[in-house]
Amino acid sequence: MSEWNVNDYEITEPVRLVDARGRLDPASIGWTRHQLHDTDGVGRGWYGWGRNKRWEYWGIVTPTHIFALTIGALDYANVRQVWVLDRANLTTIDAFEISPLSRGVSLTGTHGAGVNTSRGRTIELRFEDSDAGTRLIARTPRVQVDLMAETRAGHEAMGLASPHSRLLVDYTVKDVDRPTRGTITIDGVVHDATGFAVLDHARSRGPYRTDWNWGAAVGEVNGKRIGINLGGGGADGLRNGISHTGVTIEGRVHKIPTVLDWEFDPSNWMMPWRMTTERMDLTFTPFYDRYARTNLLIIRSTTHQCFGTFTGRVQTDEGEWLTIDGLEGWAEDVHNRW
Incomplete structure (x- = not known):
């Protein structure tokens, strides 16, 4: 796999992760400071079906709570989850659902391209990108989240395309240090959600x-x-x-x-x-x-x-x-x- 060692290769121009046939474009292998990879081809068509793994995971830390919001989509199933830890007493709330195929989920092809949503029987998630940041909305029977994960001028996030083979490739964006403002409401009690958020974004084909x-x-x-x-x-x-x-x-x-x-x-x-x-x-x-x-x-x-x-x-x-x-x-x- 030495041909794929990309540690020092920084991509500075827009590139497609996969070509028109759905195959990995070798020119896409590398890392970025800003969103330059077009990943719209992942999850479209039959090429690589069953290996596509797309998700948006947000971890949020505040002085009183830690919580995680997840939208995940495989080709054959999708999941949604809202998990909350109360830091004072270390009690948790965990709401989790799984649905077949793509039922109830809509994910953008490329990072930052719009709105990611997932809606099931008891869980609703909406992550909406804008110039100011990403608005995170979540609703379950016990938990409601409404906050902004802000971006500041000049903010960078590390994107990385790393291959397993000509078919399988991981593309992730790890966006750390996104200041948050907003609220999390638990069993009717409103809590300040000032803290920080970390995004794990993936549009990958994995083993x-x-x-x-x-x-x-x-x-x-x-x-x-x-x-x-x-x-x-x-x-x-x-x-x-x-x-x-x-x-x-x-x-x-x-x-x-x-x-x-x-x-x-x-x-x-x-x-x-x-x-x-x-x-x-x-x-x-x-x-x-x-x-x-x-x-x-x-x-x-x-x-x-x-x-x-x-x-x-x-x-x-x-x-x-x-x-x-x-x-x-x-x-x-x-x-x-x-």
């Missing part, structure tokens, strides 16, 4: 088995706003040698070109984790483990998503080391069959 590690953290360091995206774990990242790790400082992406090494104890998820590479050395201390397991015939998933704080240091493109102390976020270990 049936997908394993990964991912993490994110946001906060202030030396008076600068910083967002960290931790990727590159799991079998695929290690095999391909492709880094999904980067740091956003005052809205500018500093991509780290080497794969991140993850160390954690799968027998005790609440023990500290370690993430290291040439320009990063972080320790993550969890305070809550969100464990989820799904077994629905061909769709199987096991997830440990831990929330906590990060300490350590990261290095900028210019060589400056920034000390990290108490940045909030999460780290996860995921194994999917879908």
